[in-house]
Each structure stands twice: as C-alpha cells, then as structure tokens.
Amino acid sequence: MEGDSPLLVKYERDRLLYTVYGLWDPVEIAKIISILERINSPYLLQYRNWRYQQPEYDDKKLFSKKLKSRGILTFESDLIPCTLDQFLQSEPNSILNGDKAMSIISQVWMALNSIRNVSDYIKVYSLHPSNIVISIIPGSNPPMYQIQLMNYIPLIFTQTFSLEQKMFISPSQLKILAKEGNGNNTDCKADLFTFALLITKLWTGKLPYSPKVTLRSLIENSIGQCIRFPEFKNPLVRRLVEMILLKNVSWDYTYEDEYLKLARKATFLEFRSKPEDFEIIESIGEGTSAVVYQAIQNTRRGERVVAIKEMLINGGEMEYIQNEVDIMALCQHPNVIQMYDSFVQLKSFIGSQKGNYAEIIIEFCDGGTLQSFFEKSYPVDPFPDYLMIHTLSEILKGLWYLHSEHHIVHRDLKPENILLKVDPNNPRIPLIKIADFGLSKIVENHQMMKSYVGTPVFMAPEVFNGVQYNYKCDLWSLGGLLYFLRTHTYPLSANRQRFIENIRHQVVPIYDDNVWKTIPGIKRIIKSLIVYNQDKRYSWRDIHNDPFVKQILEEDRVVRDYSKL
Incomplete structure (x- = not known):
C-alpha cells in the first residue's frame, strides 16, 4: 500500500476505480457485495464489479495469526459530475431554499427511505454535501436536479471521512467511531439525525450547533448543550429539524411531516412520467379490472424495461386505485414489487378506447407469477424442497417488512400475486416479489378489520366469516399458499360449498407424511x-422463534420490535 490513505480513487474516462486496503473476514466482504448487488435506486450511486483479494499468509507465522500483507478490495462507479458541496459554492451565500432545497431534500429522503431496510451495512452516517452527487437532468428547462448518495458503506467509507464530514455524523455514531468501531451499530436514527443537519445546512448555511462545538464536545456532552438553531426562513423547515434533533422522533414521523409531504409531492410531479415516454411491447396479463403491459420506458437515465398496470377508472374506483398507489409508494424492499411512477391519461395505451385510465409503472418481473411458474414447471410433481424453503424465507421477509414497517396488511396473498424475477447470479432460484396491493390496507397498531376481501381458497376463516381480524390473516394465507405448492390441493377445497362446510366445522388440512417427510420444518x-x-x-x-425459520433466515442477531404490529 502506498501512502496512509485506506481508500484510493482513480479517475478514468468513463468511470471511477476504488482501491481499499484492510483486513476483513472474506465472509463479511462477500455479504456486503451480495447486498450491494441488490441495490437498484436512482438516488444511490451504484457501486459495481467488486473484487476482494485476500491477504497472503506467511507460513512461518501462520499460527501466530500475523499476516504478510493487507487484503485489497476494488470496485468502480460512474463518474461524478458534481457534488452538492461544489454546487453550493456557486449559490449566493452557499444557501439553498425554496424549490431547489425542497427538491434536493425530498430526494435525499427517498434515498434514505429506500436503503434503511436493506441491511445494517447500508446506512448513511454523514450527509455532508460532499457525499451527495448532483446532476442536471438533460433537456430540462428550467433545470431540474437529481441527487445520488454516495459513501454509504460504513465498513469502507467512515474511515476516510474528513473532520468536516464527521461534523455531520450523529453524536451516537461519533462515540462508536471514537472507539475505533466502524459506526455500524443498531442506532436506526443515525441517518435521521444527519438528515436534519443537512437540511439546516442547506437552508441556513450553518449547522444547528453552538459556534464553539467540536467533535469532542459532541461526544462528551448531551445534545441539548450543543444545539443552537440558526434562523430559518420557513417555519415548517425549522419544526422538522426541531422534531428530529430535540424530540427524537422515529422515521415514521417523516411520512406525515408537513414540509416533507409538500417536498415529496412537488418533486414527484416534477419527475412524473408522460405517456410518450413508453413504447408498449406486448400485453403480458389481464384480469377483471386491469391489463398489464411490458414496455420500454425512456427515462432521464436511459431506457429501461418496465411493466404497466392499466385500469379504467369508473365511478368510485379511483379511491381504490389511489389506495394501491399510496401503499406501493411507501414500499422499498427486495421482496416487495417496486413502483416507479403513476399517472392518469385519457386513453388506453393499446386501442382507441377513450376514458380515464390509471397507469401504474412497476418493475418488470421476467419470471412471471409464482402460479404460472408452478403450473409450467411442476404440473404434477410437488414443489421441490429447495424452492419451498426459498419461497417461505423470501415471503416472510417481505411480509414482515409490510406488517412491521408500514402496518400494511395485504389481504390477498396467493400465487398469482407473487411475482418472480430471474436472478442472473443464480438462474435456478428466482427473486421473489409480493405484488398487487389492490385489496391491501394500512392499519394502526393493533387495529382490527372486518371487510370481506381476498380469494376464498386462501382466505382466513375470520375474514370469510366477517369477524374482526388483524395481520394474522396474511399468515393463514401464506400457510395455504405453501400447502398448495406442495400438495397441488387447496387446504380447505376449491369447491365453494365444501369450502364453506370445512370452515363451519373447522376441518384441518390433511398432511400426508410421504409429501412432507423431507421438510418437516x-x-x-x-x-x-x-x-x-x-x-x-x-x-x-x-415465527421468528421457530428453529427452522431461524435456520433459513440466518438472522439471529436481528432485533425486532413486535410492539409496532
């Protein structure tokens, strides 16, 4: 290694090359790389082409655990056109407010929201403006700005932060770093704290600290002793910063904050897609109320393949469509389908029919539905063990996210509403996405529901009988889905009359030992x-205490808050 810096960056014509020297556990590095390869957000700088060269062992000193050289980690990213720090230097008094600040702040929020549930390795600890890339969207007039966060891997980047960048780190994380940790602890509010510091800097040109505050005083004193708010031109912005820094609110608060709601709405309208951005390839699905197309979308970052769910708006249906859109807009998780955009147009994408059509733009899943995959690949044979285990683990991750993070109860979990995406790294096992939130509902903590919605063959008895129910109705449906995949039969029959009789008499499914003997868990x-x-x-x-689930999820250290359900 040349020099003292643990991170070397080399500029090439069309990319940046990063070289990091350090001593790491190869398993830990592999986990980080696998997590980063799943990240797909326009608000995050994409790191790619990872290579880790392990340290060379000196045979004579092998048993003393001394290493001959450091391991070398290399990766790359796109070139960085401009940082927010550089952009601010061209602004009067290095301050942003009004529309520019609103657009940037809302995009930073969307970036943080998209990564906060991915992994503990993927967190933003310093939102110093030099850690934010900003670019002008080509052809926009007046100019529209898009941001991307970078340096969001604490294991690698926190050791390279300058003194000024560390002033944007929360005191709780500074204490970890002061003890030579990597900042990767369980404080889930660290990104919220640095978010408030960035907002203050953009609006006032200052941090919300007393002039004589140092890193040492932030570590040793209570935050109340260090805070001194500068003057804000917008009272809503000041309230947001105060709620985060003084009231210690949780991330859930940011969904309802008045300023952030206005910022997200304005930015969403600014970036909203138009019908002419899409080239329809073919119809790939049709139901009673919607048609799904595969299409190519021309975006500000180039072309991408998407799916479009198109629905004719009749009467009061807009309320249900808006509910589906609002729910999907909240969700950013590898096992939940991602919505890119939505809009209304006065005609269908295909045909000459006129009317109000709602268009929901979602990620394209080239593996079809779980139902179509099951019918094509296993029309007679039971779903194999490895796919049963994979399906269970991935749906559990997605459902837990929906239930615990956003209080979303799906209410129509079935194979047709599980989408599959081919994993290029492992074509044998598809990526699994929970989809179709048309019947879903956001509920408050411990709230019960009574609406009769869903598909009867997978419907929980309390829903069918119209008695009060909660998130556990989705868990019944998950059990029914897994039972169907393995046995080719529905747990309580596909015949409606027999289904009703089985519910009335509380008949339990048959479990043939020959079918289940290889997967008793x-x-x-x-x-x-x-x-x-x-x-x-x-x-x-x-579920999380079940030994089989513990084994397949491999998340023994995960701390979960069950009081949020």
Missing part, C-alpha cells in the same frame, strides 16, 4: 399458520 410452520383460532395461530414472534 415447513410442515410444522404450515400447521401453525392454518389455525382457526387467531390467538393460537403463530404470531410474528412465534
């Missing part, structure tokens, strides 16, 4: 989910 979970008494049905705590 999944059999136990299904039997614990298809339970008529909601109180005795597996809860999320029961």
Whole structure:
C-alpha cells in the first residue's frame, strides 16, 4: 500500500476505480457485495464489479495469526459530475431554499427511505454535501436536479471521512467511531439525525450547533448543550429539524411531516412520467379490472424495461386505485414489487378506447407469477424442497417488512400475486416479489378489520366469516399458499360449498407424511399458520422463534420490535 490513505480513487474516462486496503473476514466482504448487488435506486450511486483479494499468509507465522500483507478490495462507479458541496459554492451565500432545497431534500429522503431496510451495512452516517452527487437532468428547462448518495458503506467509507464530514455524523455514531468501531451499530436514527443537519445546512448555511462545538464536545456532552438553531426562513423547515434533533422522533414521523409531504409531492410531479415516454411491447396479463403491459420506458437515465398496470377508472374506483398507489409508494424492499411512477391519461395505451385510465409503472418481473411458474414447471410433481424453503424465507421477509414497517396488511396473498424475477447470479432460484396491493390496507397498531376481501381458497376463516381480524390473516394465507405448492390441493377445497362446510366445522388440512417427510420444518410452520383460532395461530414472534425459520433466515442477531404490529 502506498501512502496512509485506506481508500484510493482513480479517475478514468468513463468511470471511477476504488482501491481499499484492510483486513476483513472474506465472509463479511462477500455479504456486503451480495447486498450491494441488490441495490437498484436512482438516488444511490451504484457501486459495481467488486473484487476482494485476500491477504497472503506467511507460513512461518501462520499460527501466530500475523499476516504478510493487507487484503485489497476494488470496485468502480460512474463518474461524478458534481457534488452538492461544489454546487453550493456557486449559490449566493452557499444557501439553498425554496424549490431547489425542497427538491434536493425530498430526494435525499427517498434515498434514505429506500436503503434503511436493506441491511445494517447500508446506512448513511454523514450527509455532508460532499457525499451527495448532483446532476442536471438533460433537456430540462428550467433545470431540474437529481441527487445520488454516495459513501454509504460504513465498513469502507467512515474511515476516510474528513473532520468536516464527521461534523455531520450523529453524536451516537461519533462515540462508536471514537472507539475505533466502524459506526455500524443498531442506532436506526443515525441517518435521521444527519438528515436534519443537512437540511439546516442547506437552508441556513450553518449547522444547528453552538459556534464553539467540536467533535469532542459532541461526544462528551448531551445534545441539548450543543444545539443552537440558526434562523430559518420557513417555519415548517425549522419544526422538522426541531422534531428530529430535540424530540427524537422515529422515521415514521417523516411520512406525515408537513414540509416533507409538500417536498415529496412537488418533486414527484416534477419527475412524473408522460405517456410518450413508453413504447408498449406486448400485453403480458389481464384480469377483471386491469391489463398489464411490458414496455420500454425512456427515462432521464436511459431506457429501461418496465411493466404497466392499466385500469379504467369508473365511478368510485379511483379511491381504490389511489389506495394501491399510496401503499406501493411507501414500499422499498427486495421482496416487495417496486413502483416507479403513476399517472392518469385519457386513453388506453393499446386501442382507441377513450376514458380515464390509471397507469401504474412497476418493475418488470421476467419470471412471471409464482402460479404460472408452478403450473409450467411442476404440473404434477410437488414443489421441490429447495424452492419451498426459498419461497417461505423470501415471503416472510417481505411480509414482515409490510406488517412491521408500514402496518400494511395485504389481504390477498396467493400465487398469482407473487411475482418472480430471474436472478442472473443464480438462474435456478428466482427473486421473489409480493405484488398487487389492490385489496391491501394500512392499519394502526393493533387495529382490527372486518371487510370481506381476498380469494376464498386462501382466505382466513375470520375474514370469510366477517369477524374482526388483524395481520394474522396474511399468515393463514401464506400457510395455504405453501400447502398448495406442495400438495397441488387447496387446504380447505376449491369447491365453494365444501369450502364453506370445512370452515363451519373447522376441518384441518390433511398432511400426508410421504409429501412432507423431507421438510418437516415447513410442515410444522404450515400447521401453525392454518389455525382457526387467531390467538393460537403463530404470531410474528412465534415465527421468528421457530428453529427452522431461524435456520433459513440466518438472522439471529436481528432485533425486532413486535410492539409496532
């Protein structure tokens, strides 16, 4: 290694090359790389082409654990046109407010929201303007700005932060760094704290600290002793910063904050797609209320393949469509379908029919639905063990995210509403996405529902009978879905009359040992989910404590807050 810097950056004509020297566990590095390869957000600088060369061992000193040289990690990214720090230097008094500040702040929020649930390795600890890329969208007049966060891997980048960049780190994280940690602890509010510091800097040109504050005083004193708010031109912005820094609000607060709601709405309208941006390839699905197309979208970053869910708006249907859009807009998770945009136009994409058509733009899943994959690949044979395990683990991750983070109850979980995406790194096992939120509902903590919605063959008995129910109705449906994949039969029959009789008499499904003997763990979970008494049905705590689930999720260290359900 030349010099003292742990990170070397080389500029080439069309890319940046990064070289990092350090001693890491290869398994840990592999985990980071696998997480980063799943990130796909326009608001994050994309790092790619990772290579890790392990340290060379000196045979004579092998047992003393001394290494001959450091490991070398290399990767690359696109070139950086301009940082927000450089952009601010061209602004009067290095301050942004009004529309520019609103657009940048809302995009930073969207970036933070998209990564906060990915992994503990992917967090933003310093939103110093030099850690934010800004570019002008080509052809926009007046100019529209788009941001991307960079340096969001604490294991690599926190050790390279300058003194000025560290002033944008929360005091709780500074304490970790002062003890030579990597800043990667369980403080989920660290990104919220640095977000408030950035907002203050953009609006006032200052940080919300007393003039004599140092890193040492931030570490040693209470935050109340260090805070001194500069003057804000907008009272809504000041309130947002005060709520974060003084009231210690959670991330959920940012969904309802008045200023952030205005900022997101303005930015969303600014970036909204237009019908002429799309070239329809073909129709790939049709239901009673929607048609789904595959299309090519021309975006400000080039072309991408998308799916378009098109619905004719009749009467009061807009309320349900808006509910679906609002729910999908909240969700950023690898196991939940991603919505890119939505808009209304006065005609269909295909045909000459006129009317109000709602268009929801979502990620294209080239593997089809779980139902079509099942029918094509396993029309007779049971779903194989490895796919049963994979399907269970991925749906559990997506459902837990929906239930715990946003209080979203899906209410129509079935194979047709699970989409598959081919994983280029492992074509044998598809990526799994929960989709179709047309019947979903956001509920408050511990709120019960009574609406009759869903598909009867996978519907929980409490929903069918119209009695009060909660998120556990999705867990029953998950059990029914898994039972169907393995047995080719529905847990309570496809015949409506027999289905009703089975619910009335609380008949339980048949579990043939020959079908389940190779996956007894999944059999136990299904039997614990298809339970008529909601109180005795597996809860999320029961699921996560199940030894088989612990084994397949491999998340023993994850701390979960079950009080949010």
